Amino acid sequence: MGARVTMLWRRLLVLLIGGVIAVPYIAVVIWVVTAWNQLTDRGAALGILATGTVTFVLLCVPAFLAVIRALERTLAEQLLGLTIPTPPRRASSADRLRGALFYAGHAFSGALLLVTVIVVIPSAVLLTADPHLVKSLSPGFIGTTGSDGSAPGGDVGAGSDGAMVILPAALIQVLAPLCLLLLVALxxxxxxFLPHYAQILLGPSAADRAALASAERVHRFRRTVLAREVHDSIGHALTVTTMQAAVAKRALHTDPTLAEAAVDEIAATGREAVAELDHVLALLRAETEGGDRGDGNDQAGSADGQGDGIEEGAVAGERPPRRTMRDIERLAEEARSLEHPTVLTVTGDAAALPEAVVGELHRIVREAVTNSLRHASEPGLSVTISVRDDAAWVETRNASTANGPALDRGHRDRRAPPDESVGRRGKMRSPGLGAVASARESRGLRGISERAELFGGHARWGVDDGQWILQVTLPFGEEAE
Incomplete structure (x- = not known):
């Protein structure tokens, strides 16, 4: 009940503000009408009419200003509880016209309320009590007769007394409250309907709504990228740190050199994770402070950005670590230091790979190493990277006893090496997958697939002949555009 009363009060307040806005316009109209009726000199009366018209037009000019539309939008948000998106560009002529229409409607509604409260209610009460006051209240425009058809003085037909309209007193007593009720209903x-046409006239146009939706999709995509970065980097760092700590504990008394190397690796992994976390936090802070400069032209799937561009363009001066093939080799060395035999094979001209593709290869291998360390049924990981003219292809294999999705070899990718059949993303779930198989369907794997799609490629994973296999194709060059 209290909320409804508050809502009614706020809407009444909006109408009262509209009445205040309408006061100058009402004053001009009253001044012109009064002068026109009282002046006998038609030339002077026409001058007053022209002056009033010019004044009225000048008073209408602010209705077309963008600042007035912004003020009306703020008023609607604060008092009507609306959320009206701000257009992503400067106000156009159509926007100004829609704002002027709302301004006019707001002023008219307020004027109607003001006239009803100040004029109509007192007049209705007086006419209901004494209908013969209608002539004085209508400056002689309406006259009245008694119930027997006589004028107030008693002479039949003498009630006109120069009035243009003659109404029976009983009819006036009915019309007065009826007109009041109609105005109140209006x-x-x-x-x-005030909130509804506020949304229509003060909100964004159809084109603006499409632009805002596009910007929101870009924003959500960036957030997804950041979440993926945190998952990949921190997840890998925690996995390696935990296992290196276990190695250091085992070797502490028997092999101090190995224990020291494990501790050094923990420190290096921690420093790298902190650097990547600092980058992600900088991006989040920039978005919170309004540093998100993305617009409708910032396409997530741009071949130039190839995924990394989302992070790079967000904050000037805050750039993610630049990856090289040496960083990928270091991932293999890191796994081997944890007594997890890892073989990395690179064929083709890796030096010709674009920087963005190398960065994505690093993410793929890092996720594969992390998953292998966590879930492999026995130590060991094989990573094969093949660089061709227009694409990079990567495959990782480790032992698995999971009853996971089977690897589909039904589609062949012409950019894969001749002895392999890399198909489209094929996550074919079989009934009753176990916990390990569910772990395979991780955020990291979904992230790999999404990133591959940004490059115009695809990823798939599954179990084949007792091995867990991940295969990814990353096109680059003209065909990736």
Whole structure:
């Protein structure tokens, strides 16, 4: 009940503000009408009419200003509880026209409320009590007769007394409250529909809504990228750190050199994770402070950005670590230091790979190493990277006893090495997958697939002949555009 009363009060307040806005316009109209009726010199009366018209037009000019539209939008948000998106560009002529229409409707609604409260209610009460006051209240425009058809003085037909309209007193007593009720109903309808036409006239146009939706998709995509970065980097760092700590504990008394190397690796992994976390936090802070400069032209799937561009363009001066093939080799060395035999094979001209592709290869291998360390049924990981003219292809294999999705070899990718059949993303779930198989369907794997799609490639994973296999194709060059 309290919320409804508050809502009604706020809508009434909006209408009252509209009445205040309408006061200058009402004053000009009253001044012109009064002068026109009282002046006998038609030339002077026409001058007053022209002056009033010019004044009225000048008073209408602010209705087309963008600042007035912004103020009306703020008023609607604060008092009507609306959320009206701000257009992603400067106000156009159509926007100004829609704002002027709302301004006019707001002023008219307020004027109607003001006139009803100040003029109509007192007049209705007086006419209901004494209908013969109609002539004085209508400056002689309406006259009245008694119930027997006589004028107030008693002479039949003498009630006109120069009035243009003659109405029976009983009819005036009915019309006065009826007109009041109609005006009140109209004001209530205006208050009810006020939020609706505020959204229509003050909100973004169809094109603006499409632009805002596109910007929101870009924003959500960036957030997904950041979440993926945190998952990949921190997840890998925690896995390696935990296992290196276990190695250091075992070797502490028997092999101090190995224990020291494990501790050094923990420190290096921690420093790298902190650097990547600092980058992600900088991006989040930039978005919170309004540093998100993305617009409708910032396409997530741009071949130039190839995934990394989302992070790079967000904050000037805050750049993610630049990966090289040496960083990928270091991942293999890191796994081997944890007594997890890892073979890395690179064929083709790796030096010709674009920087973005190398960065994505690093993410793929890092996720594969992390998953292998966590879930492999026995130590060991094989990583094969093949660089061709227009694409990079990567495959990782480790032992697995999981009843996971089977690897589909039904589609062949012409950019894969001749002895392999890399198909489209094929996550074919079989009934009753176990916990390990569910772990395979991790955020990291989904992230790999999404990133591959940004490059115009695809990823798939599954179990084949007792091995867990991940295969990814990353096109680059003209065909990736």
């Amino acid at each position: 004001i209530i309808a205006e208050g009810y």
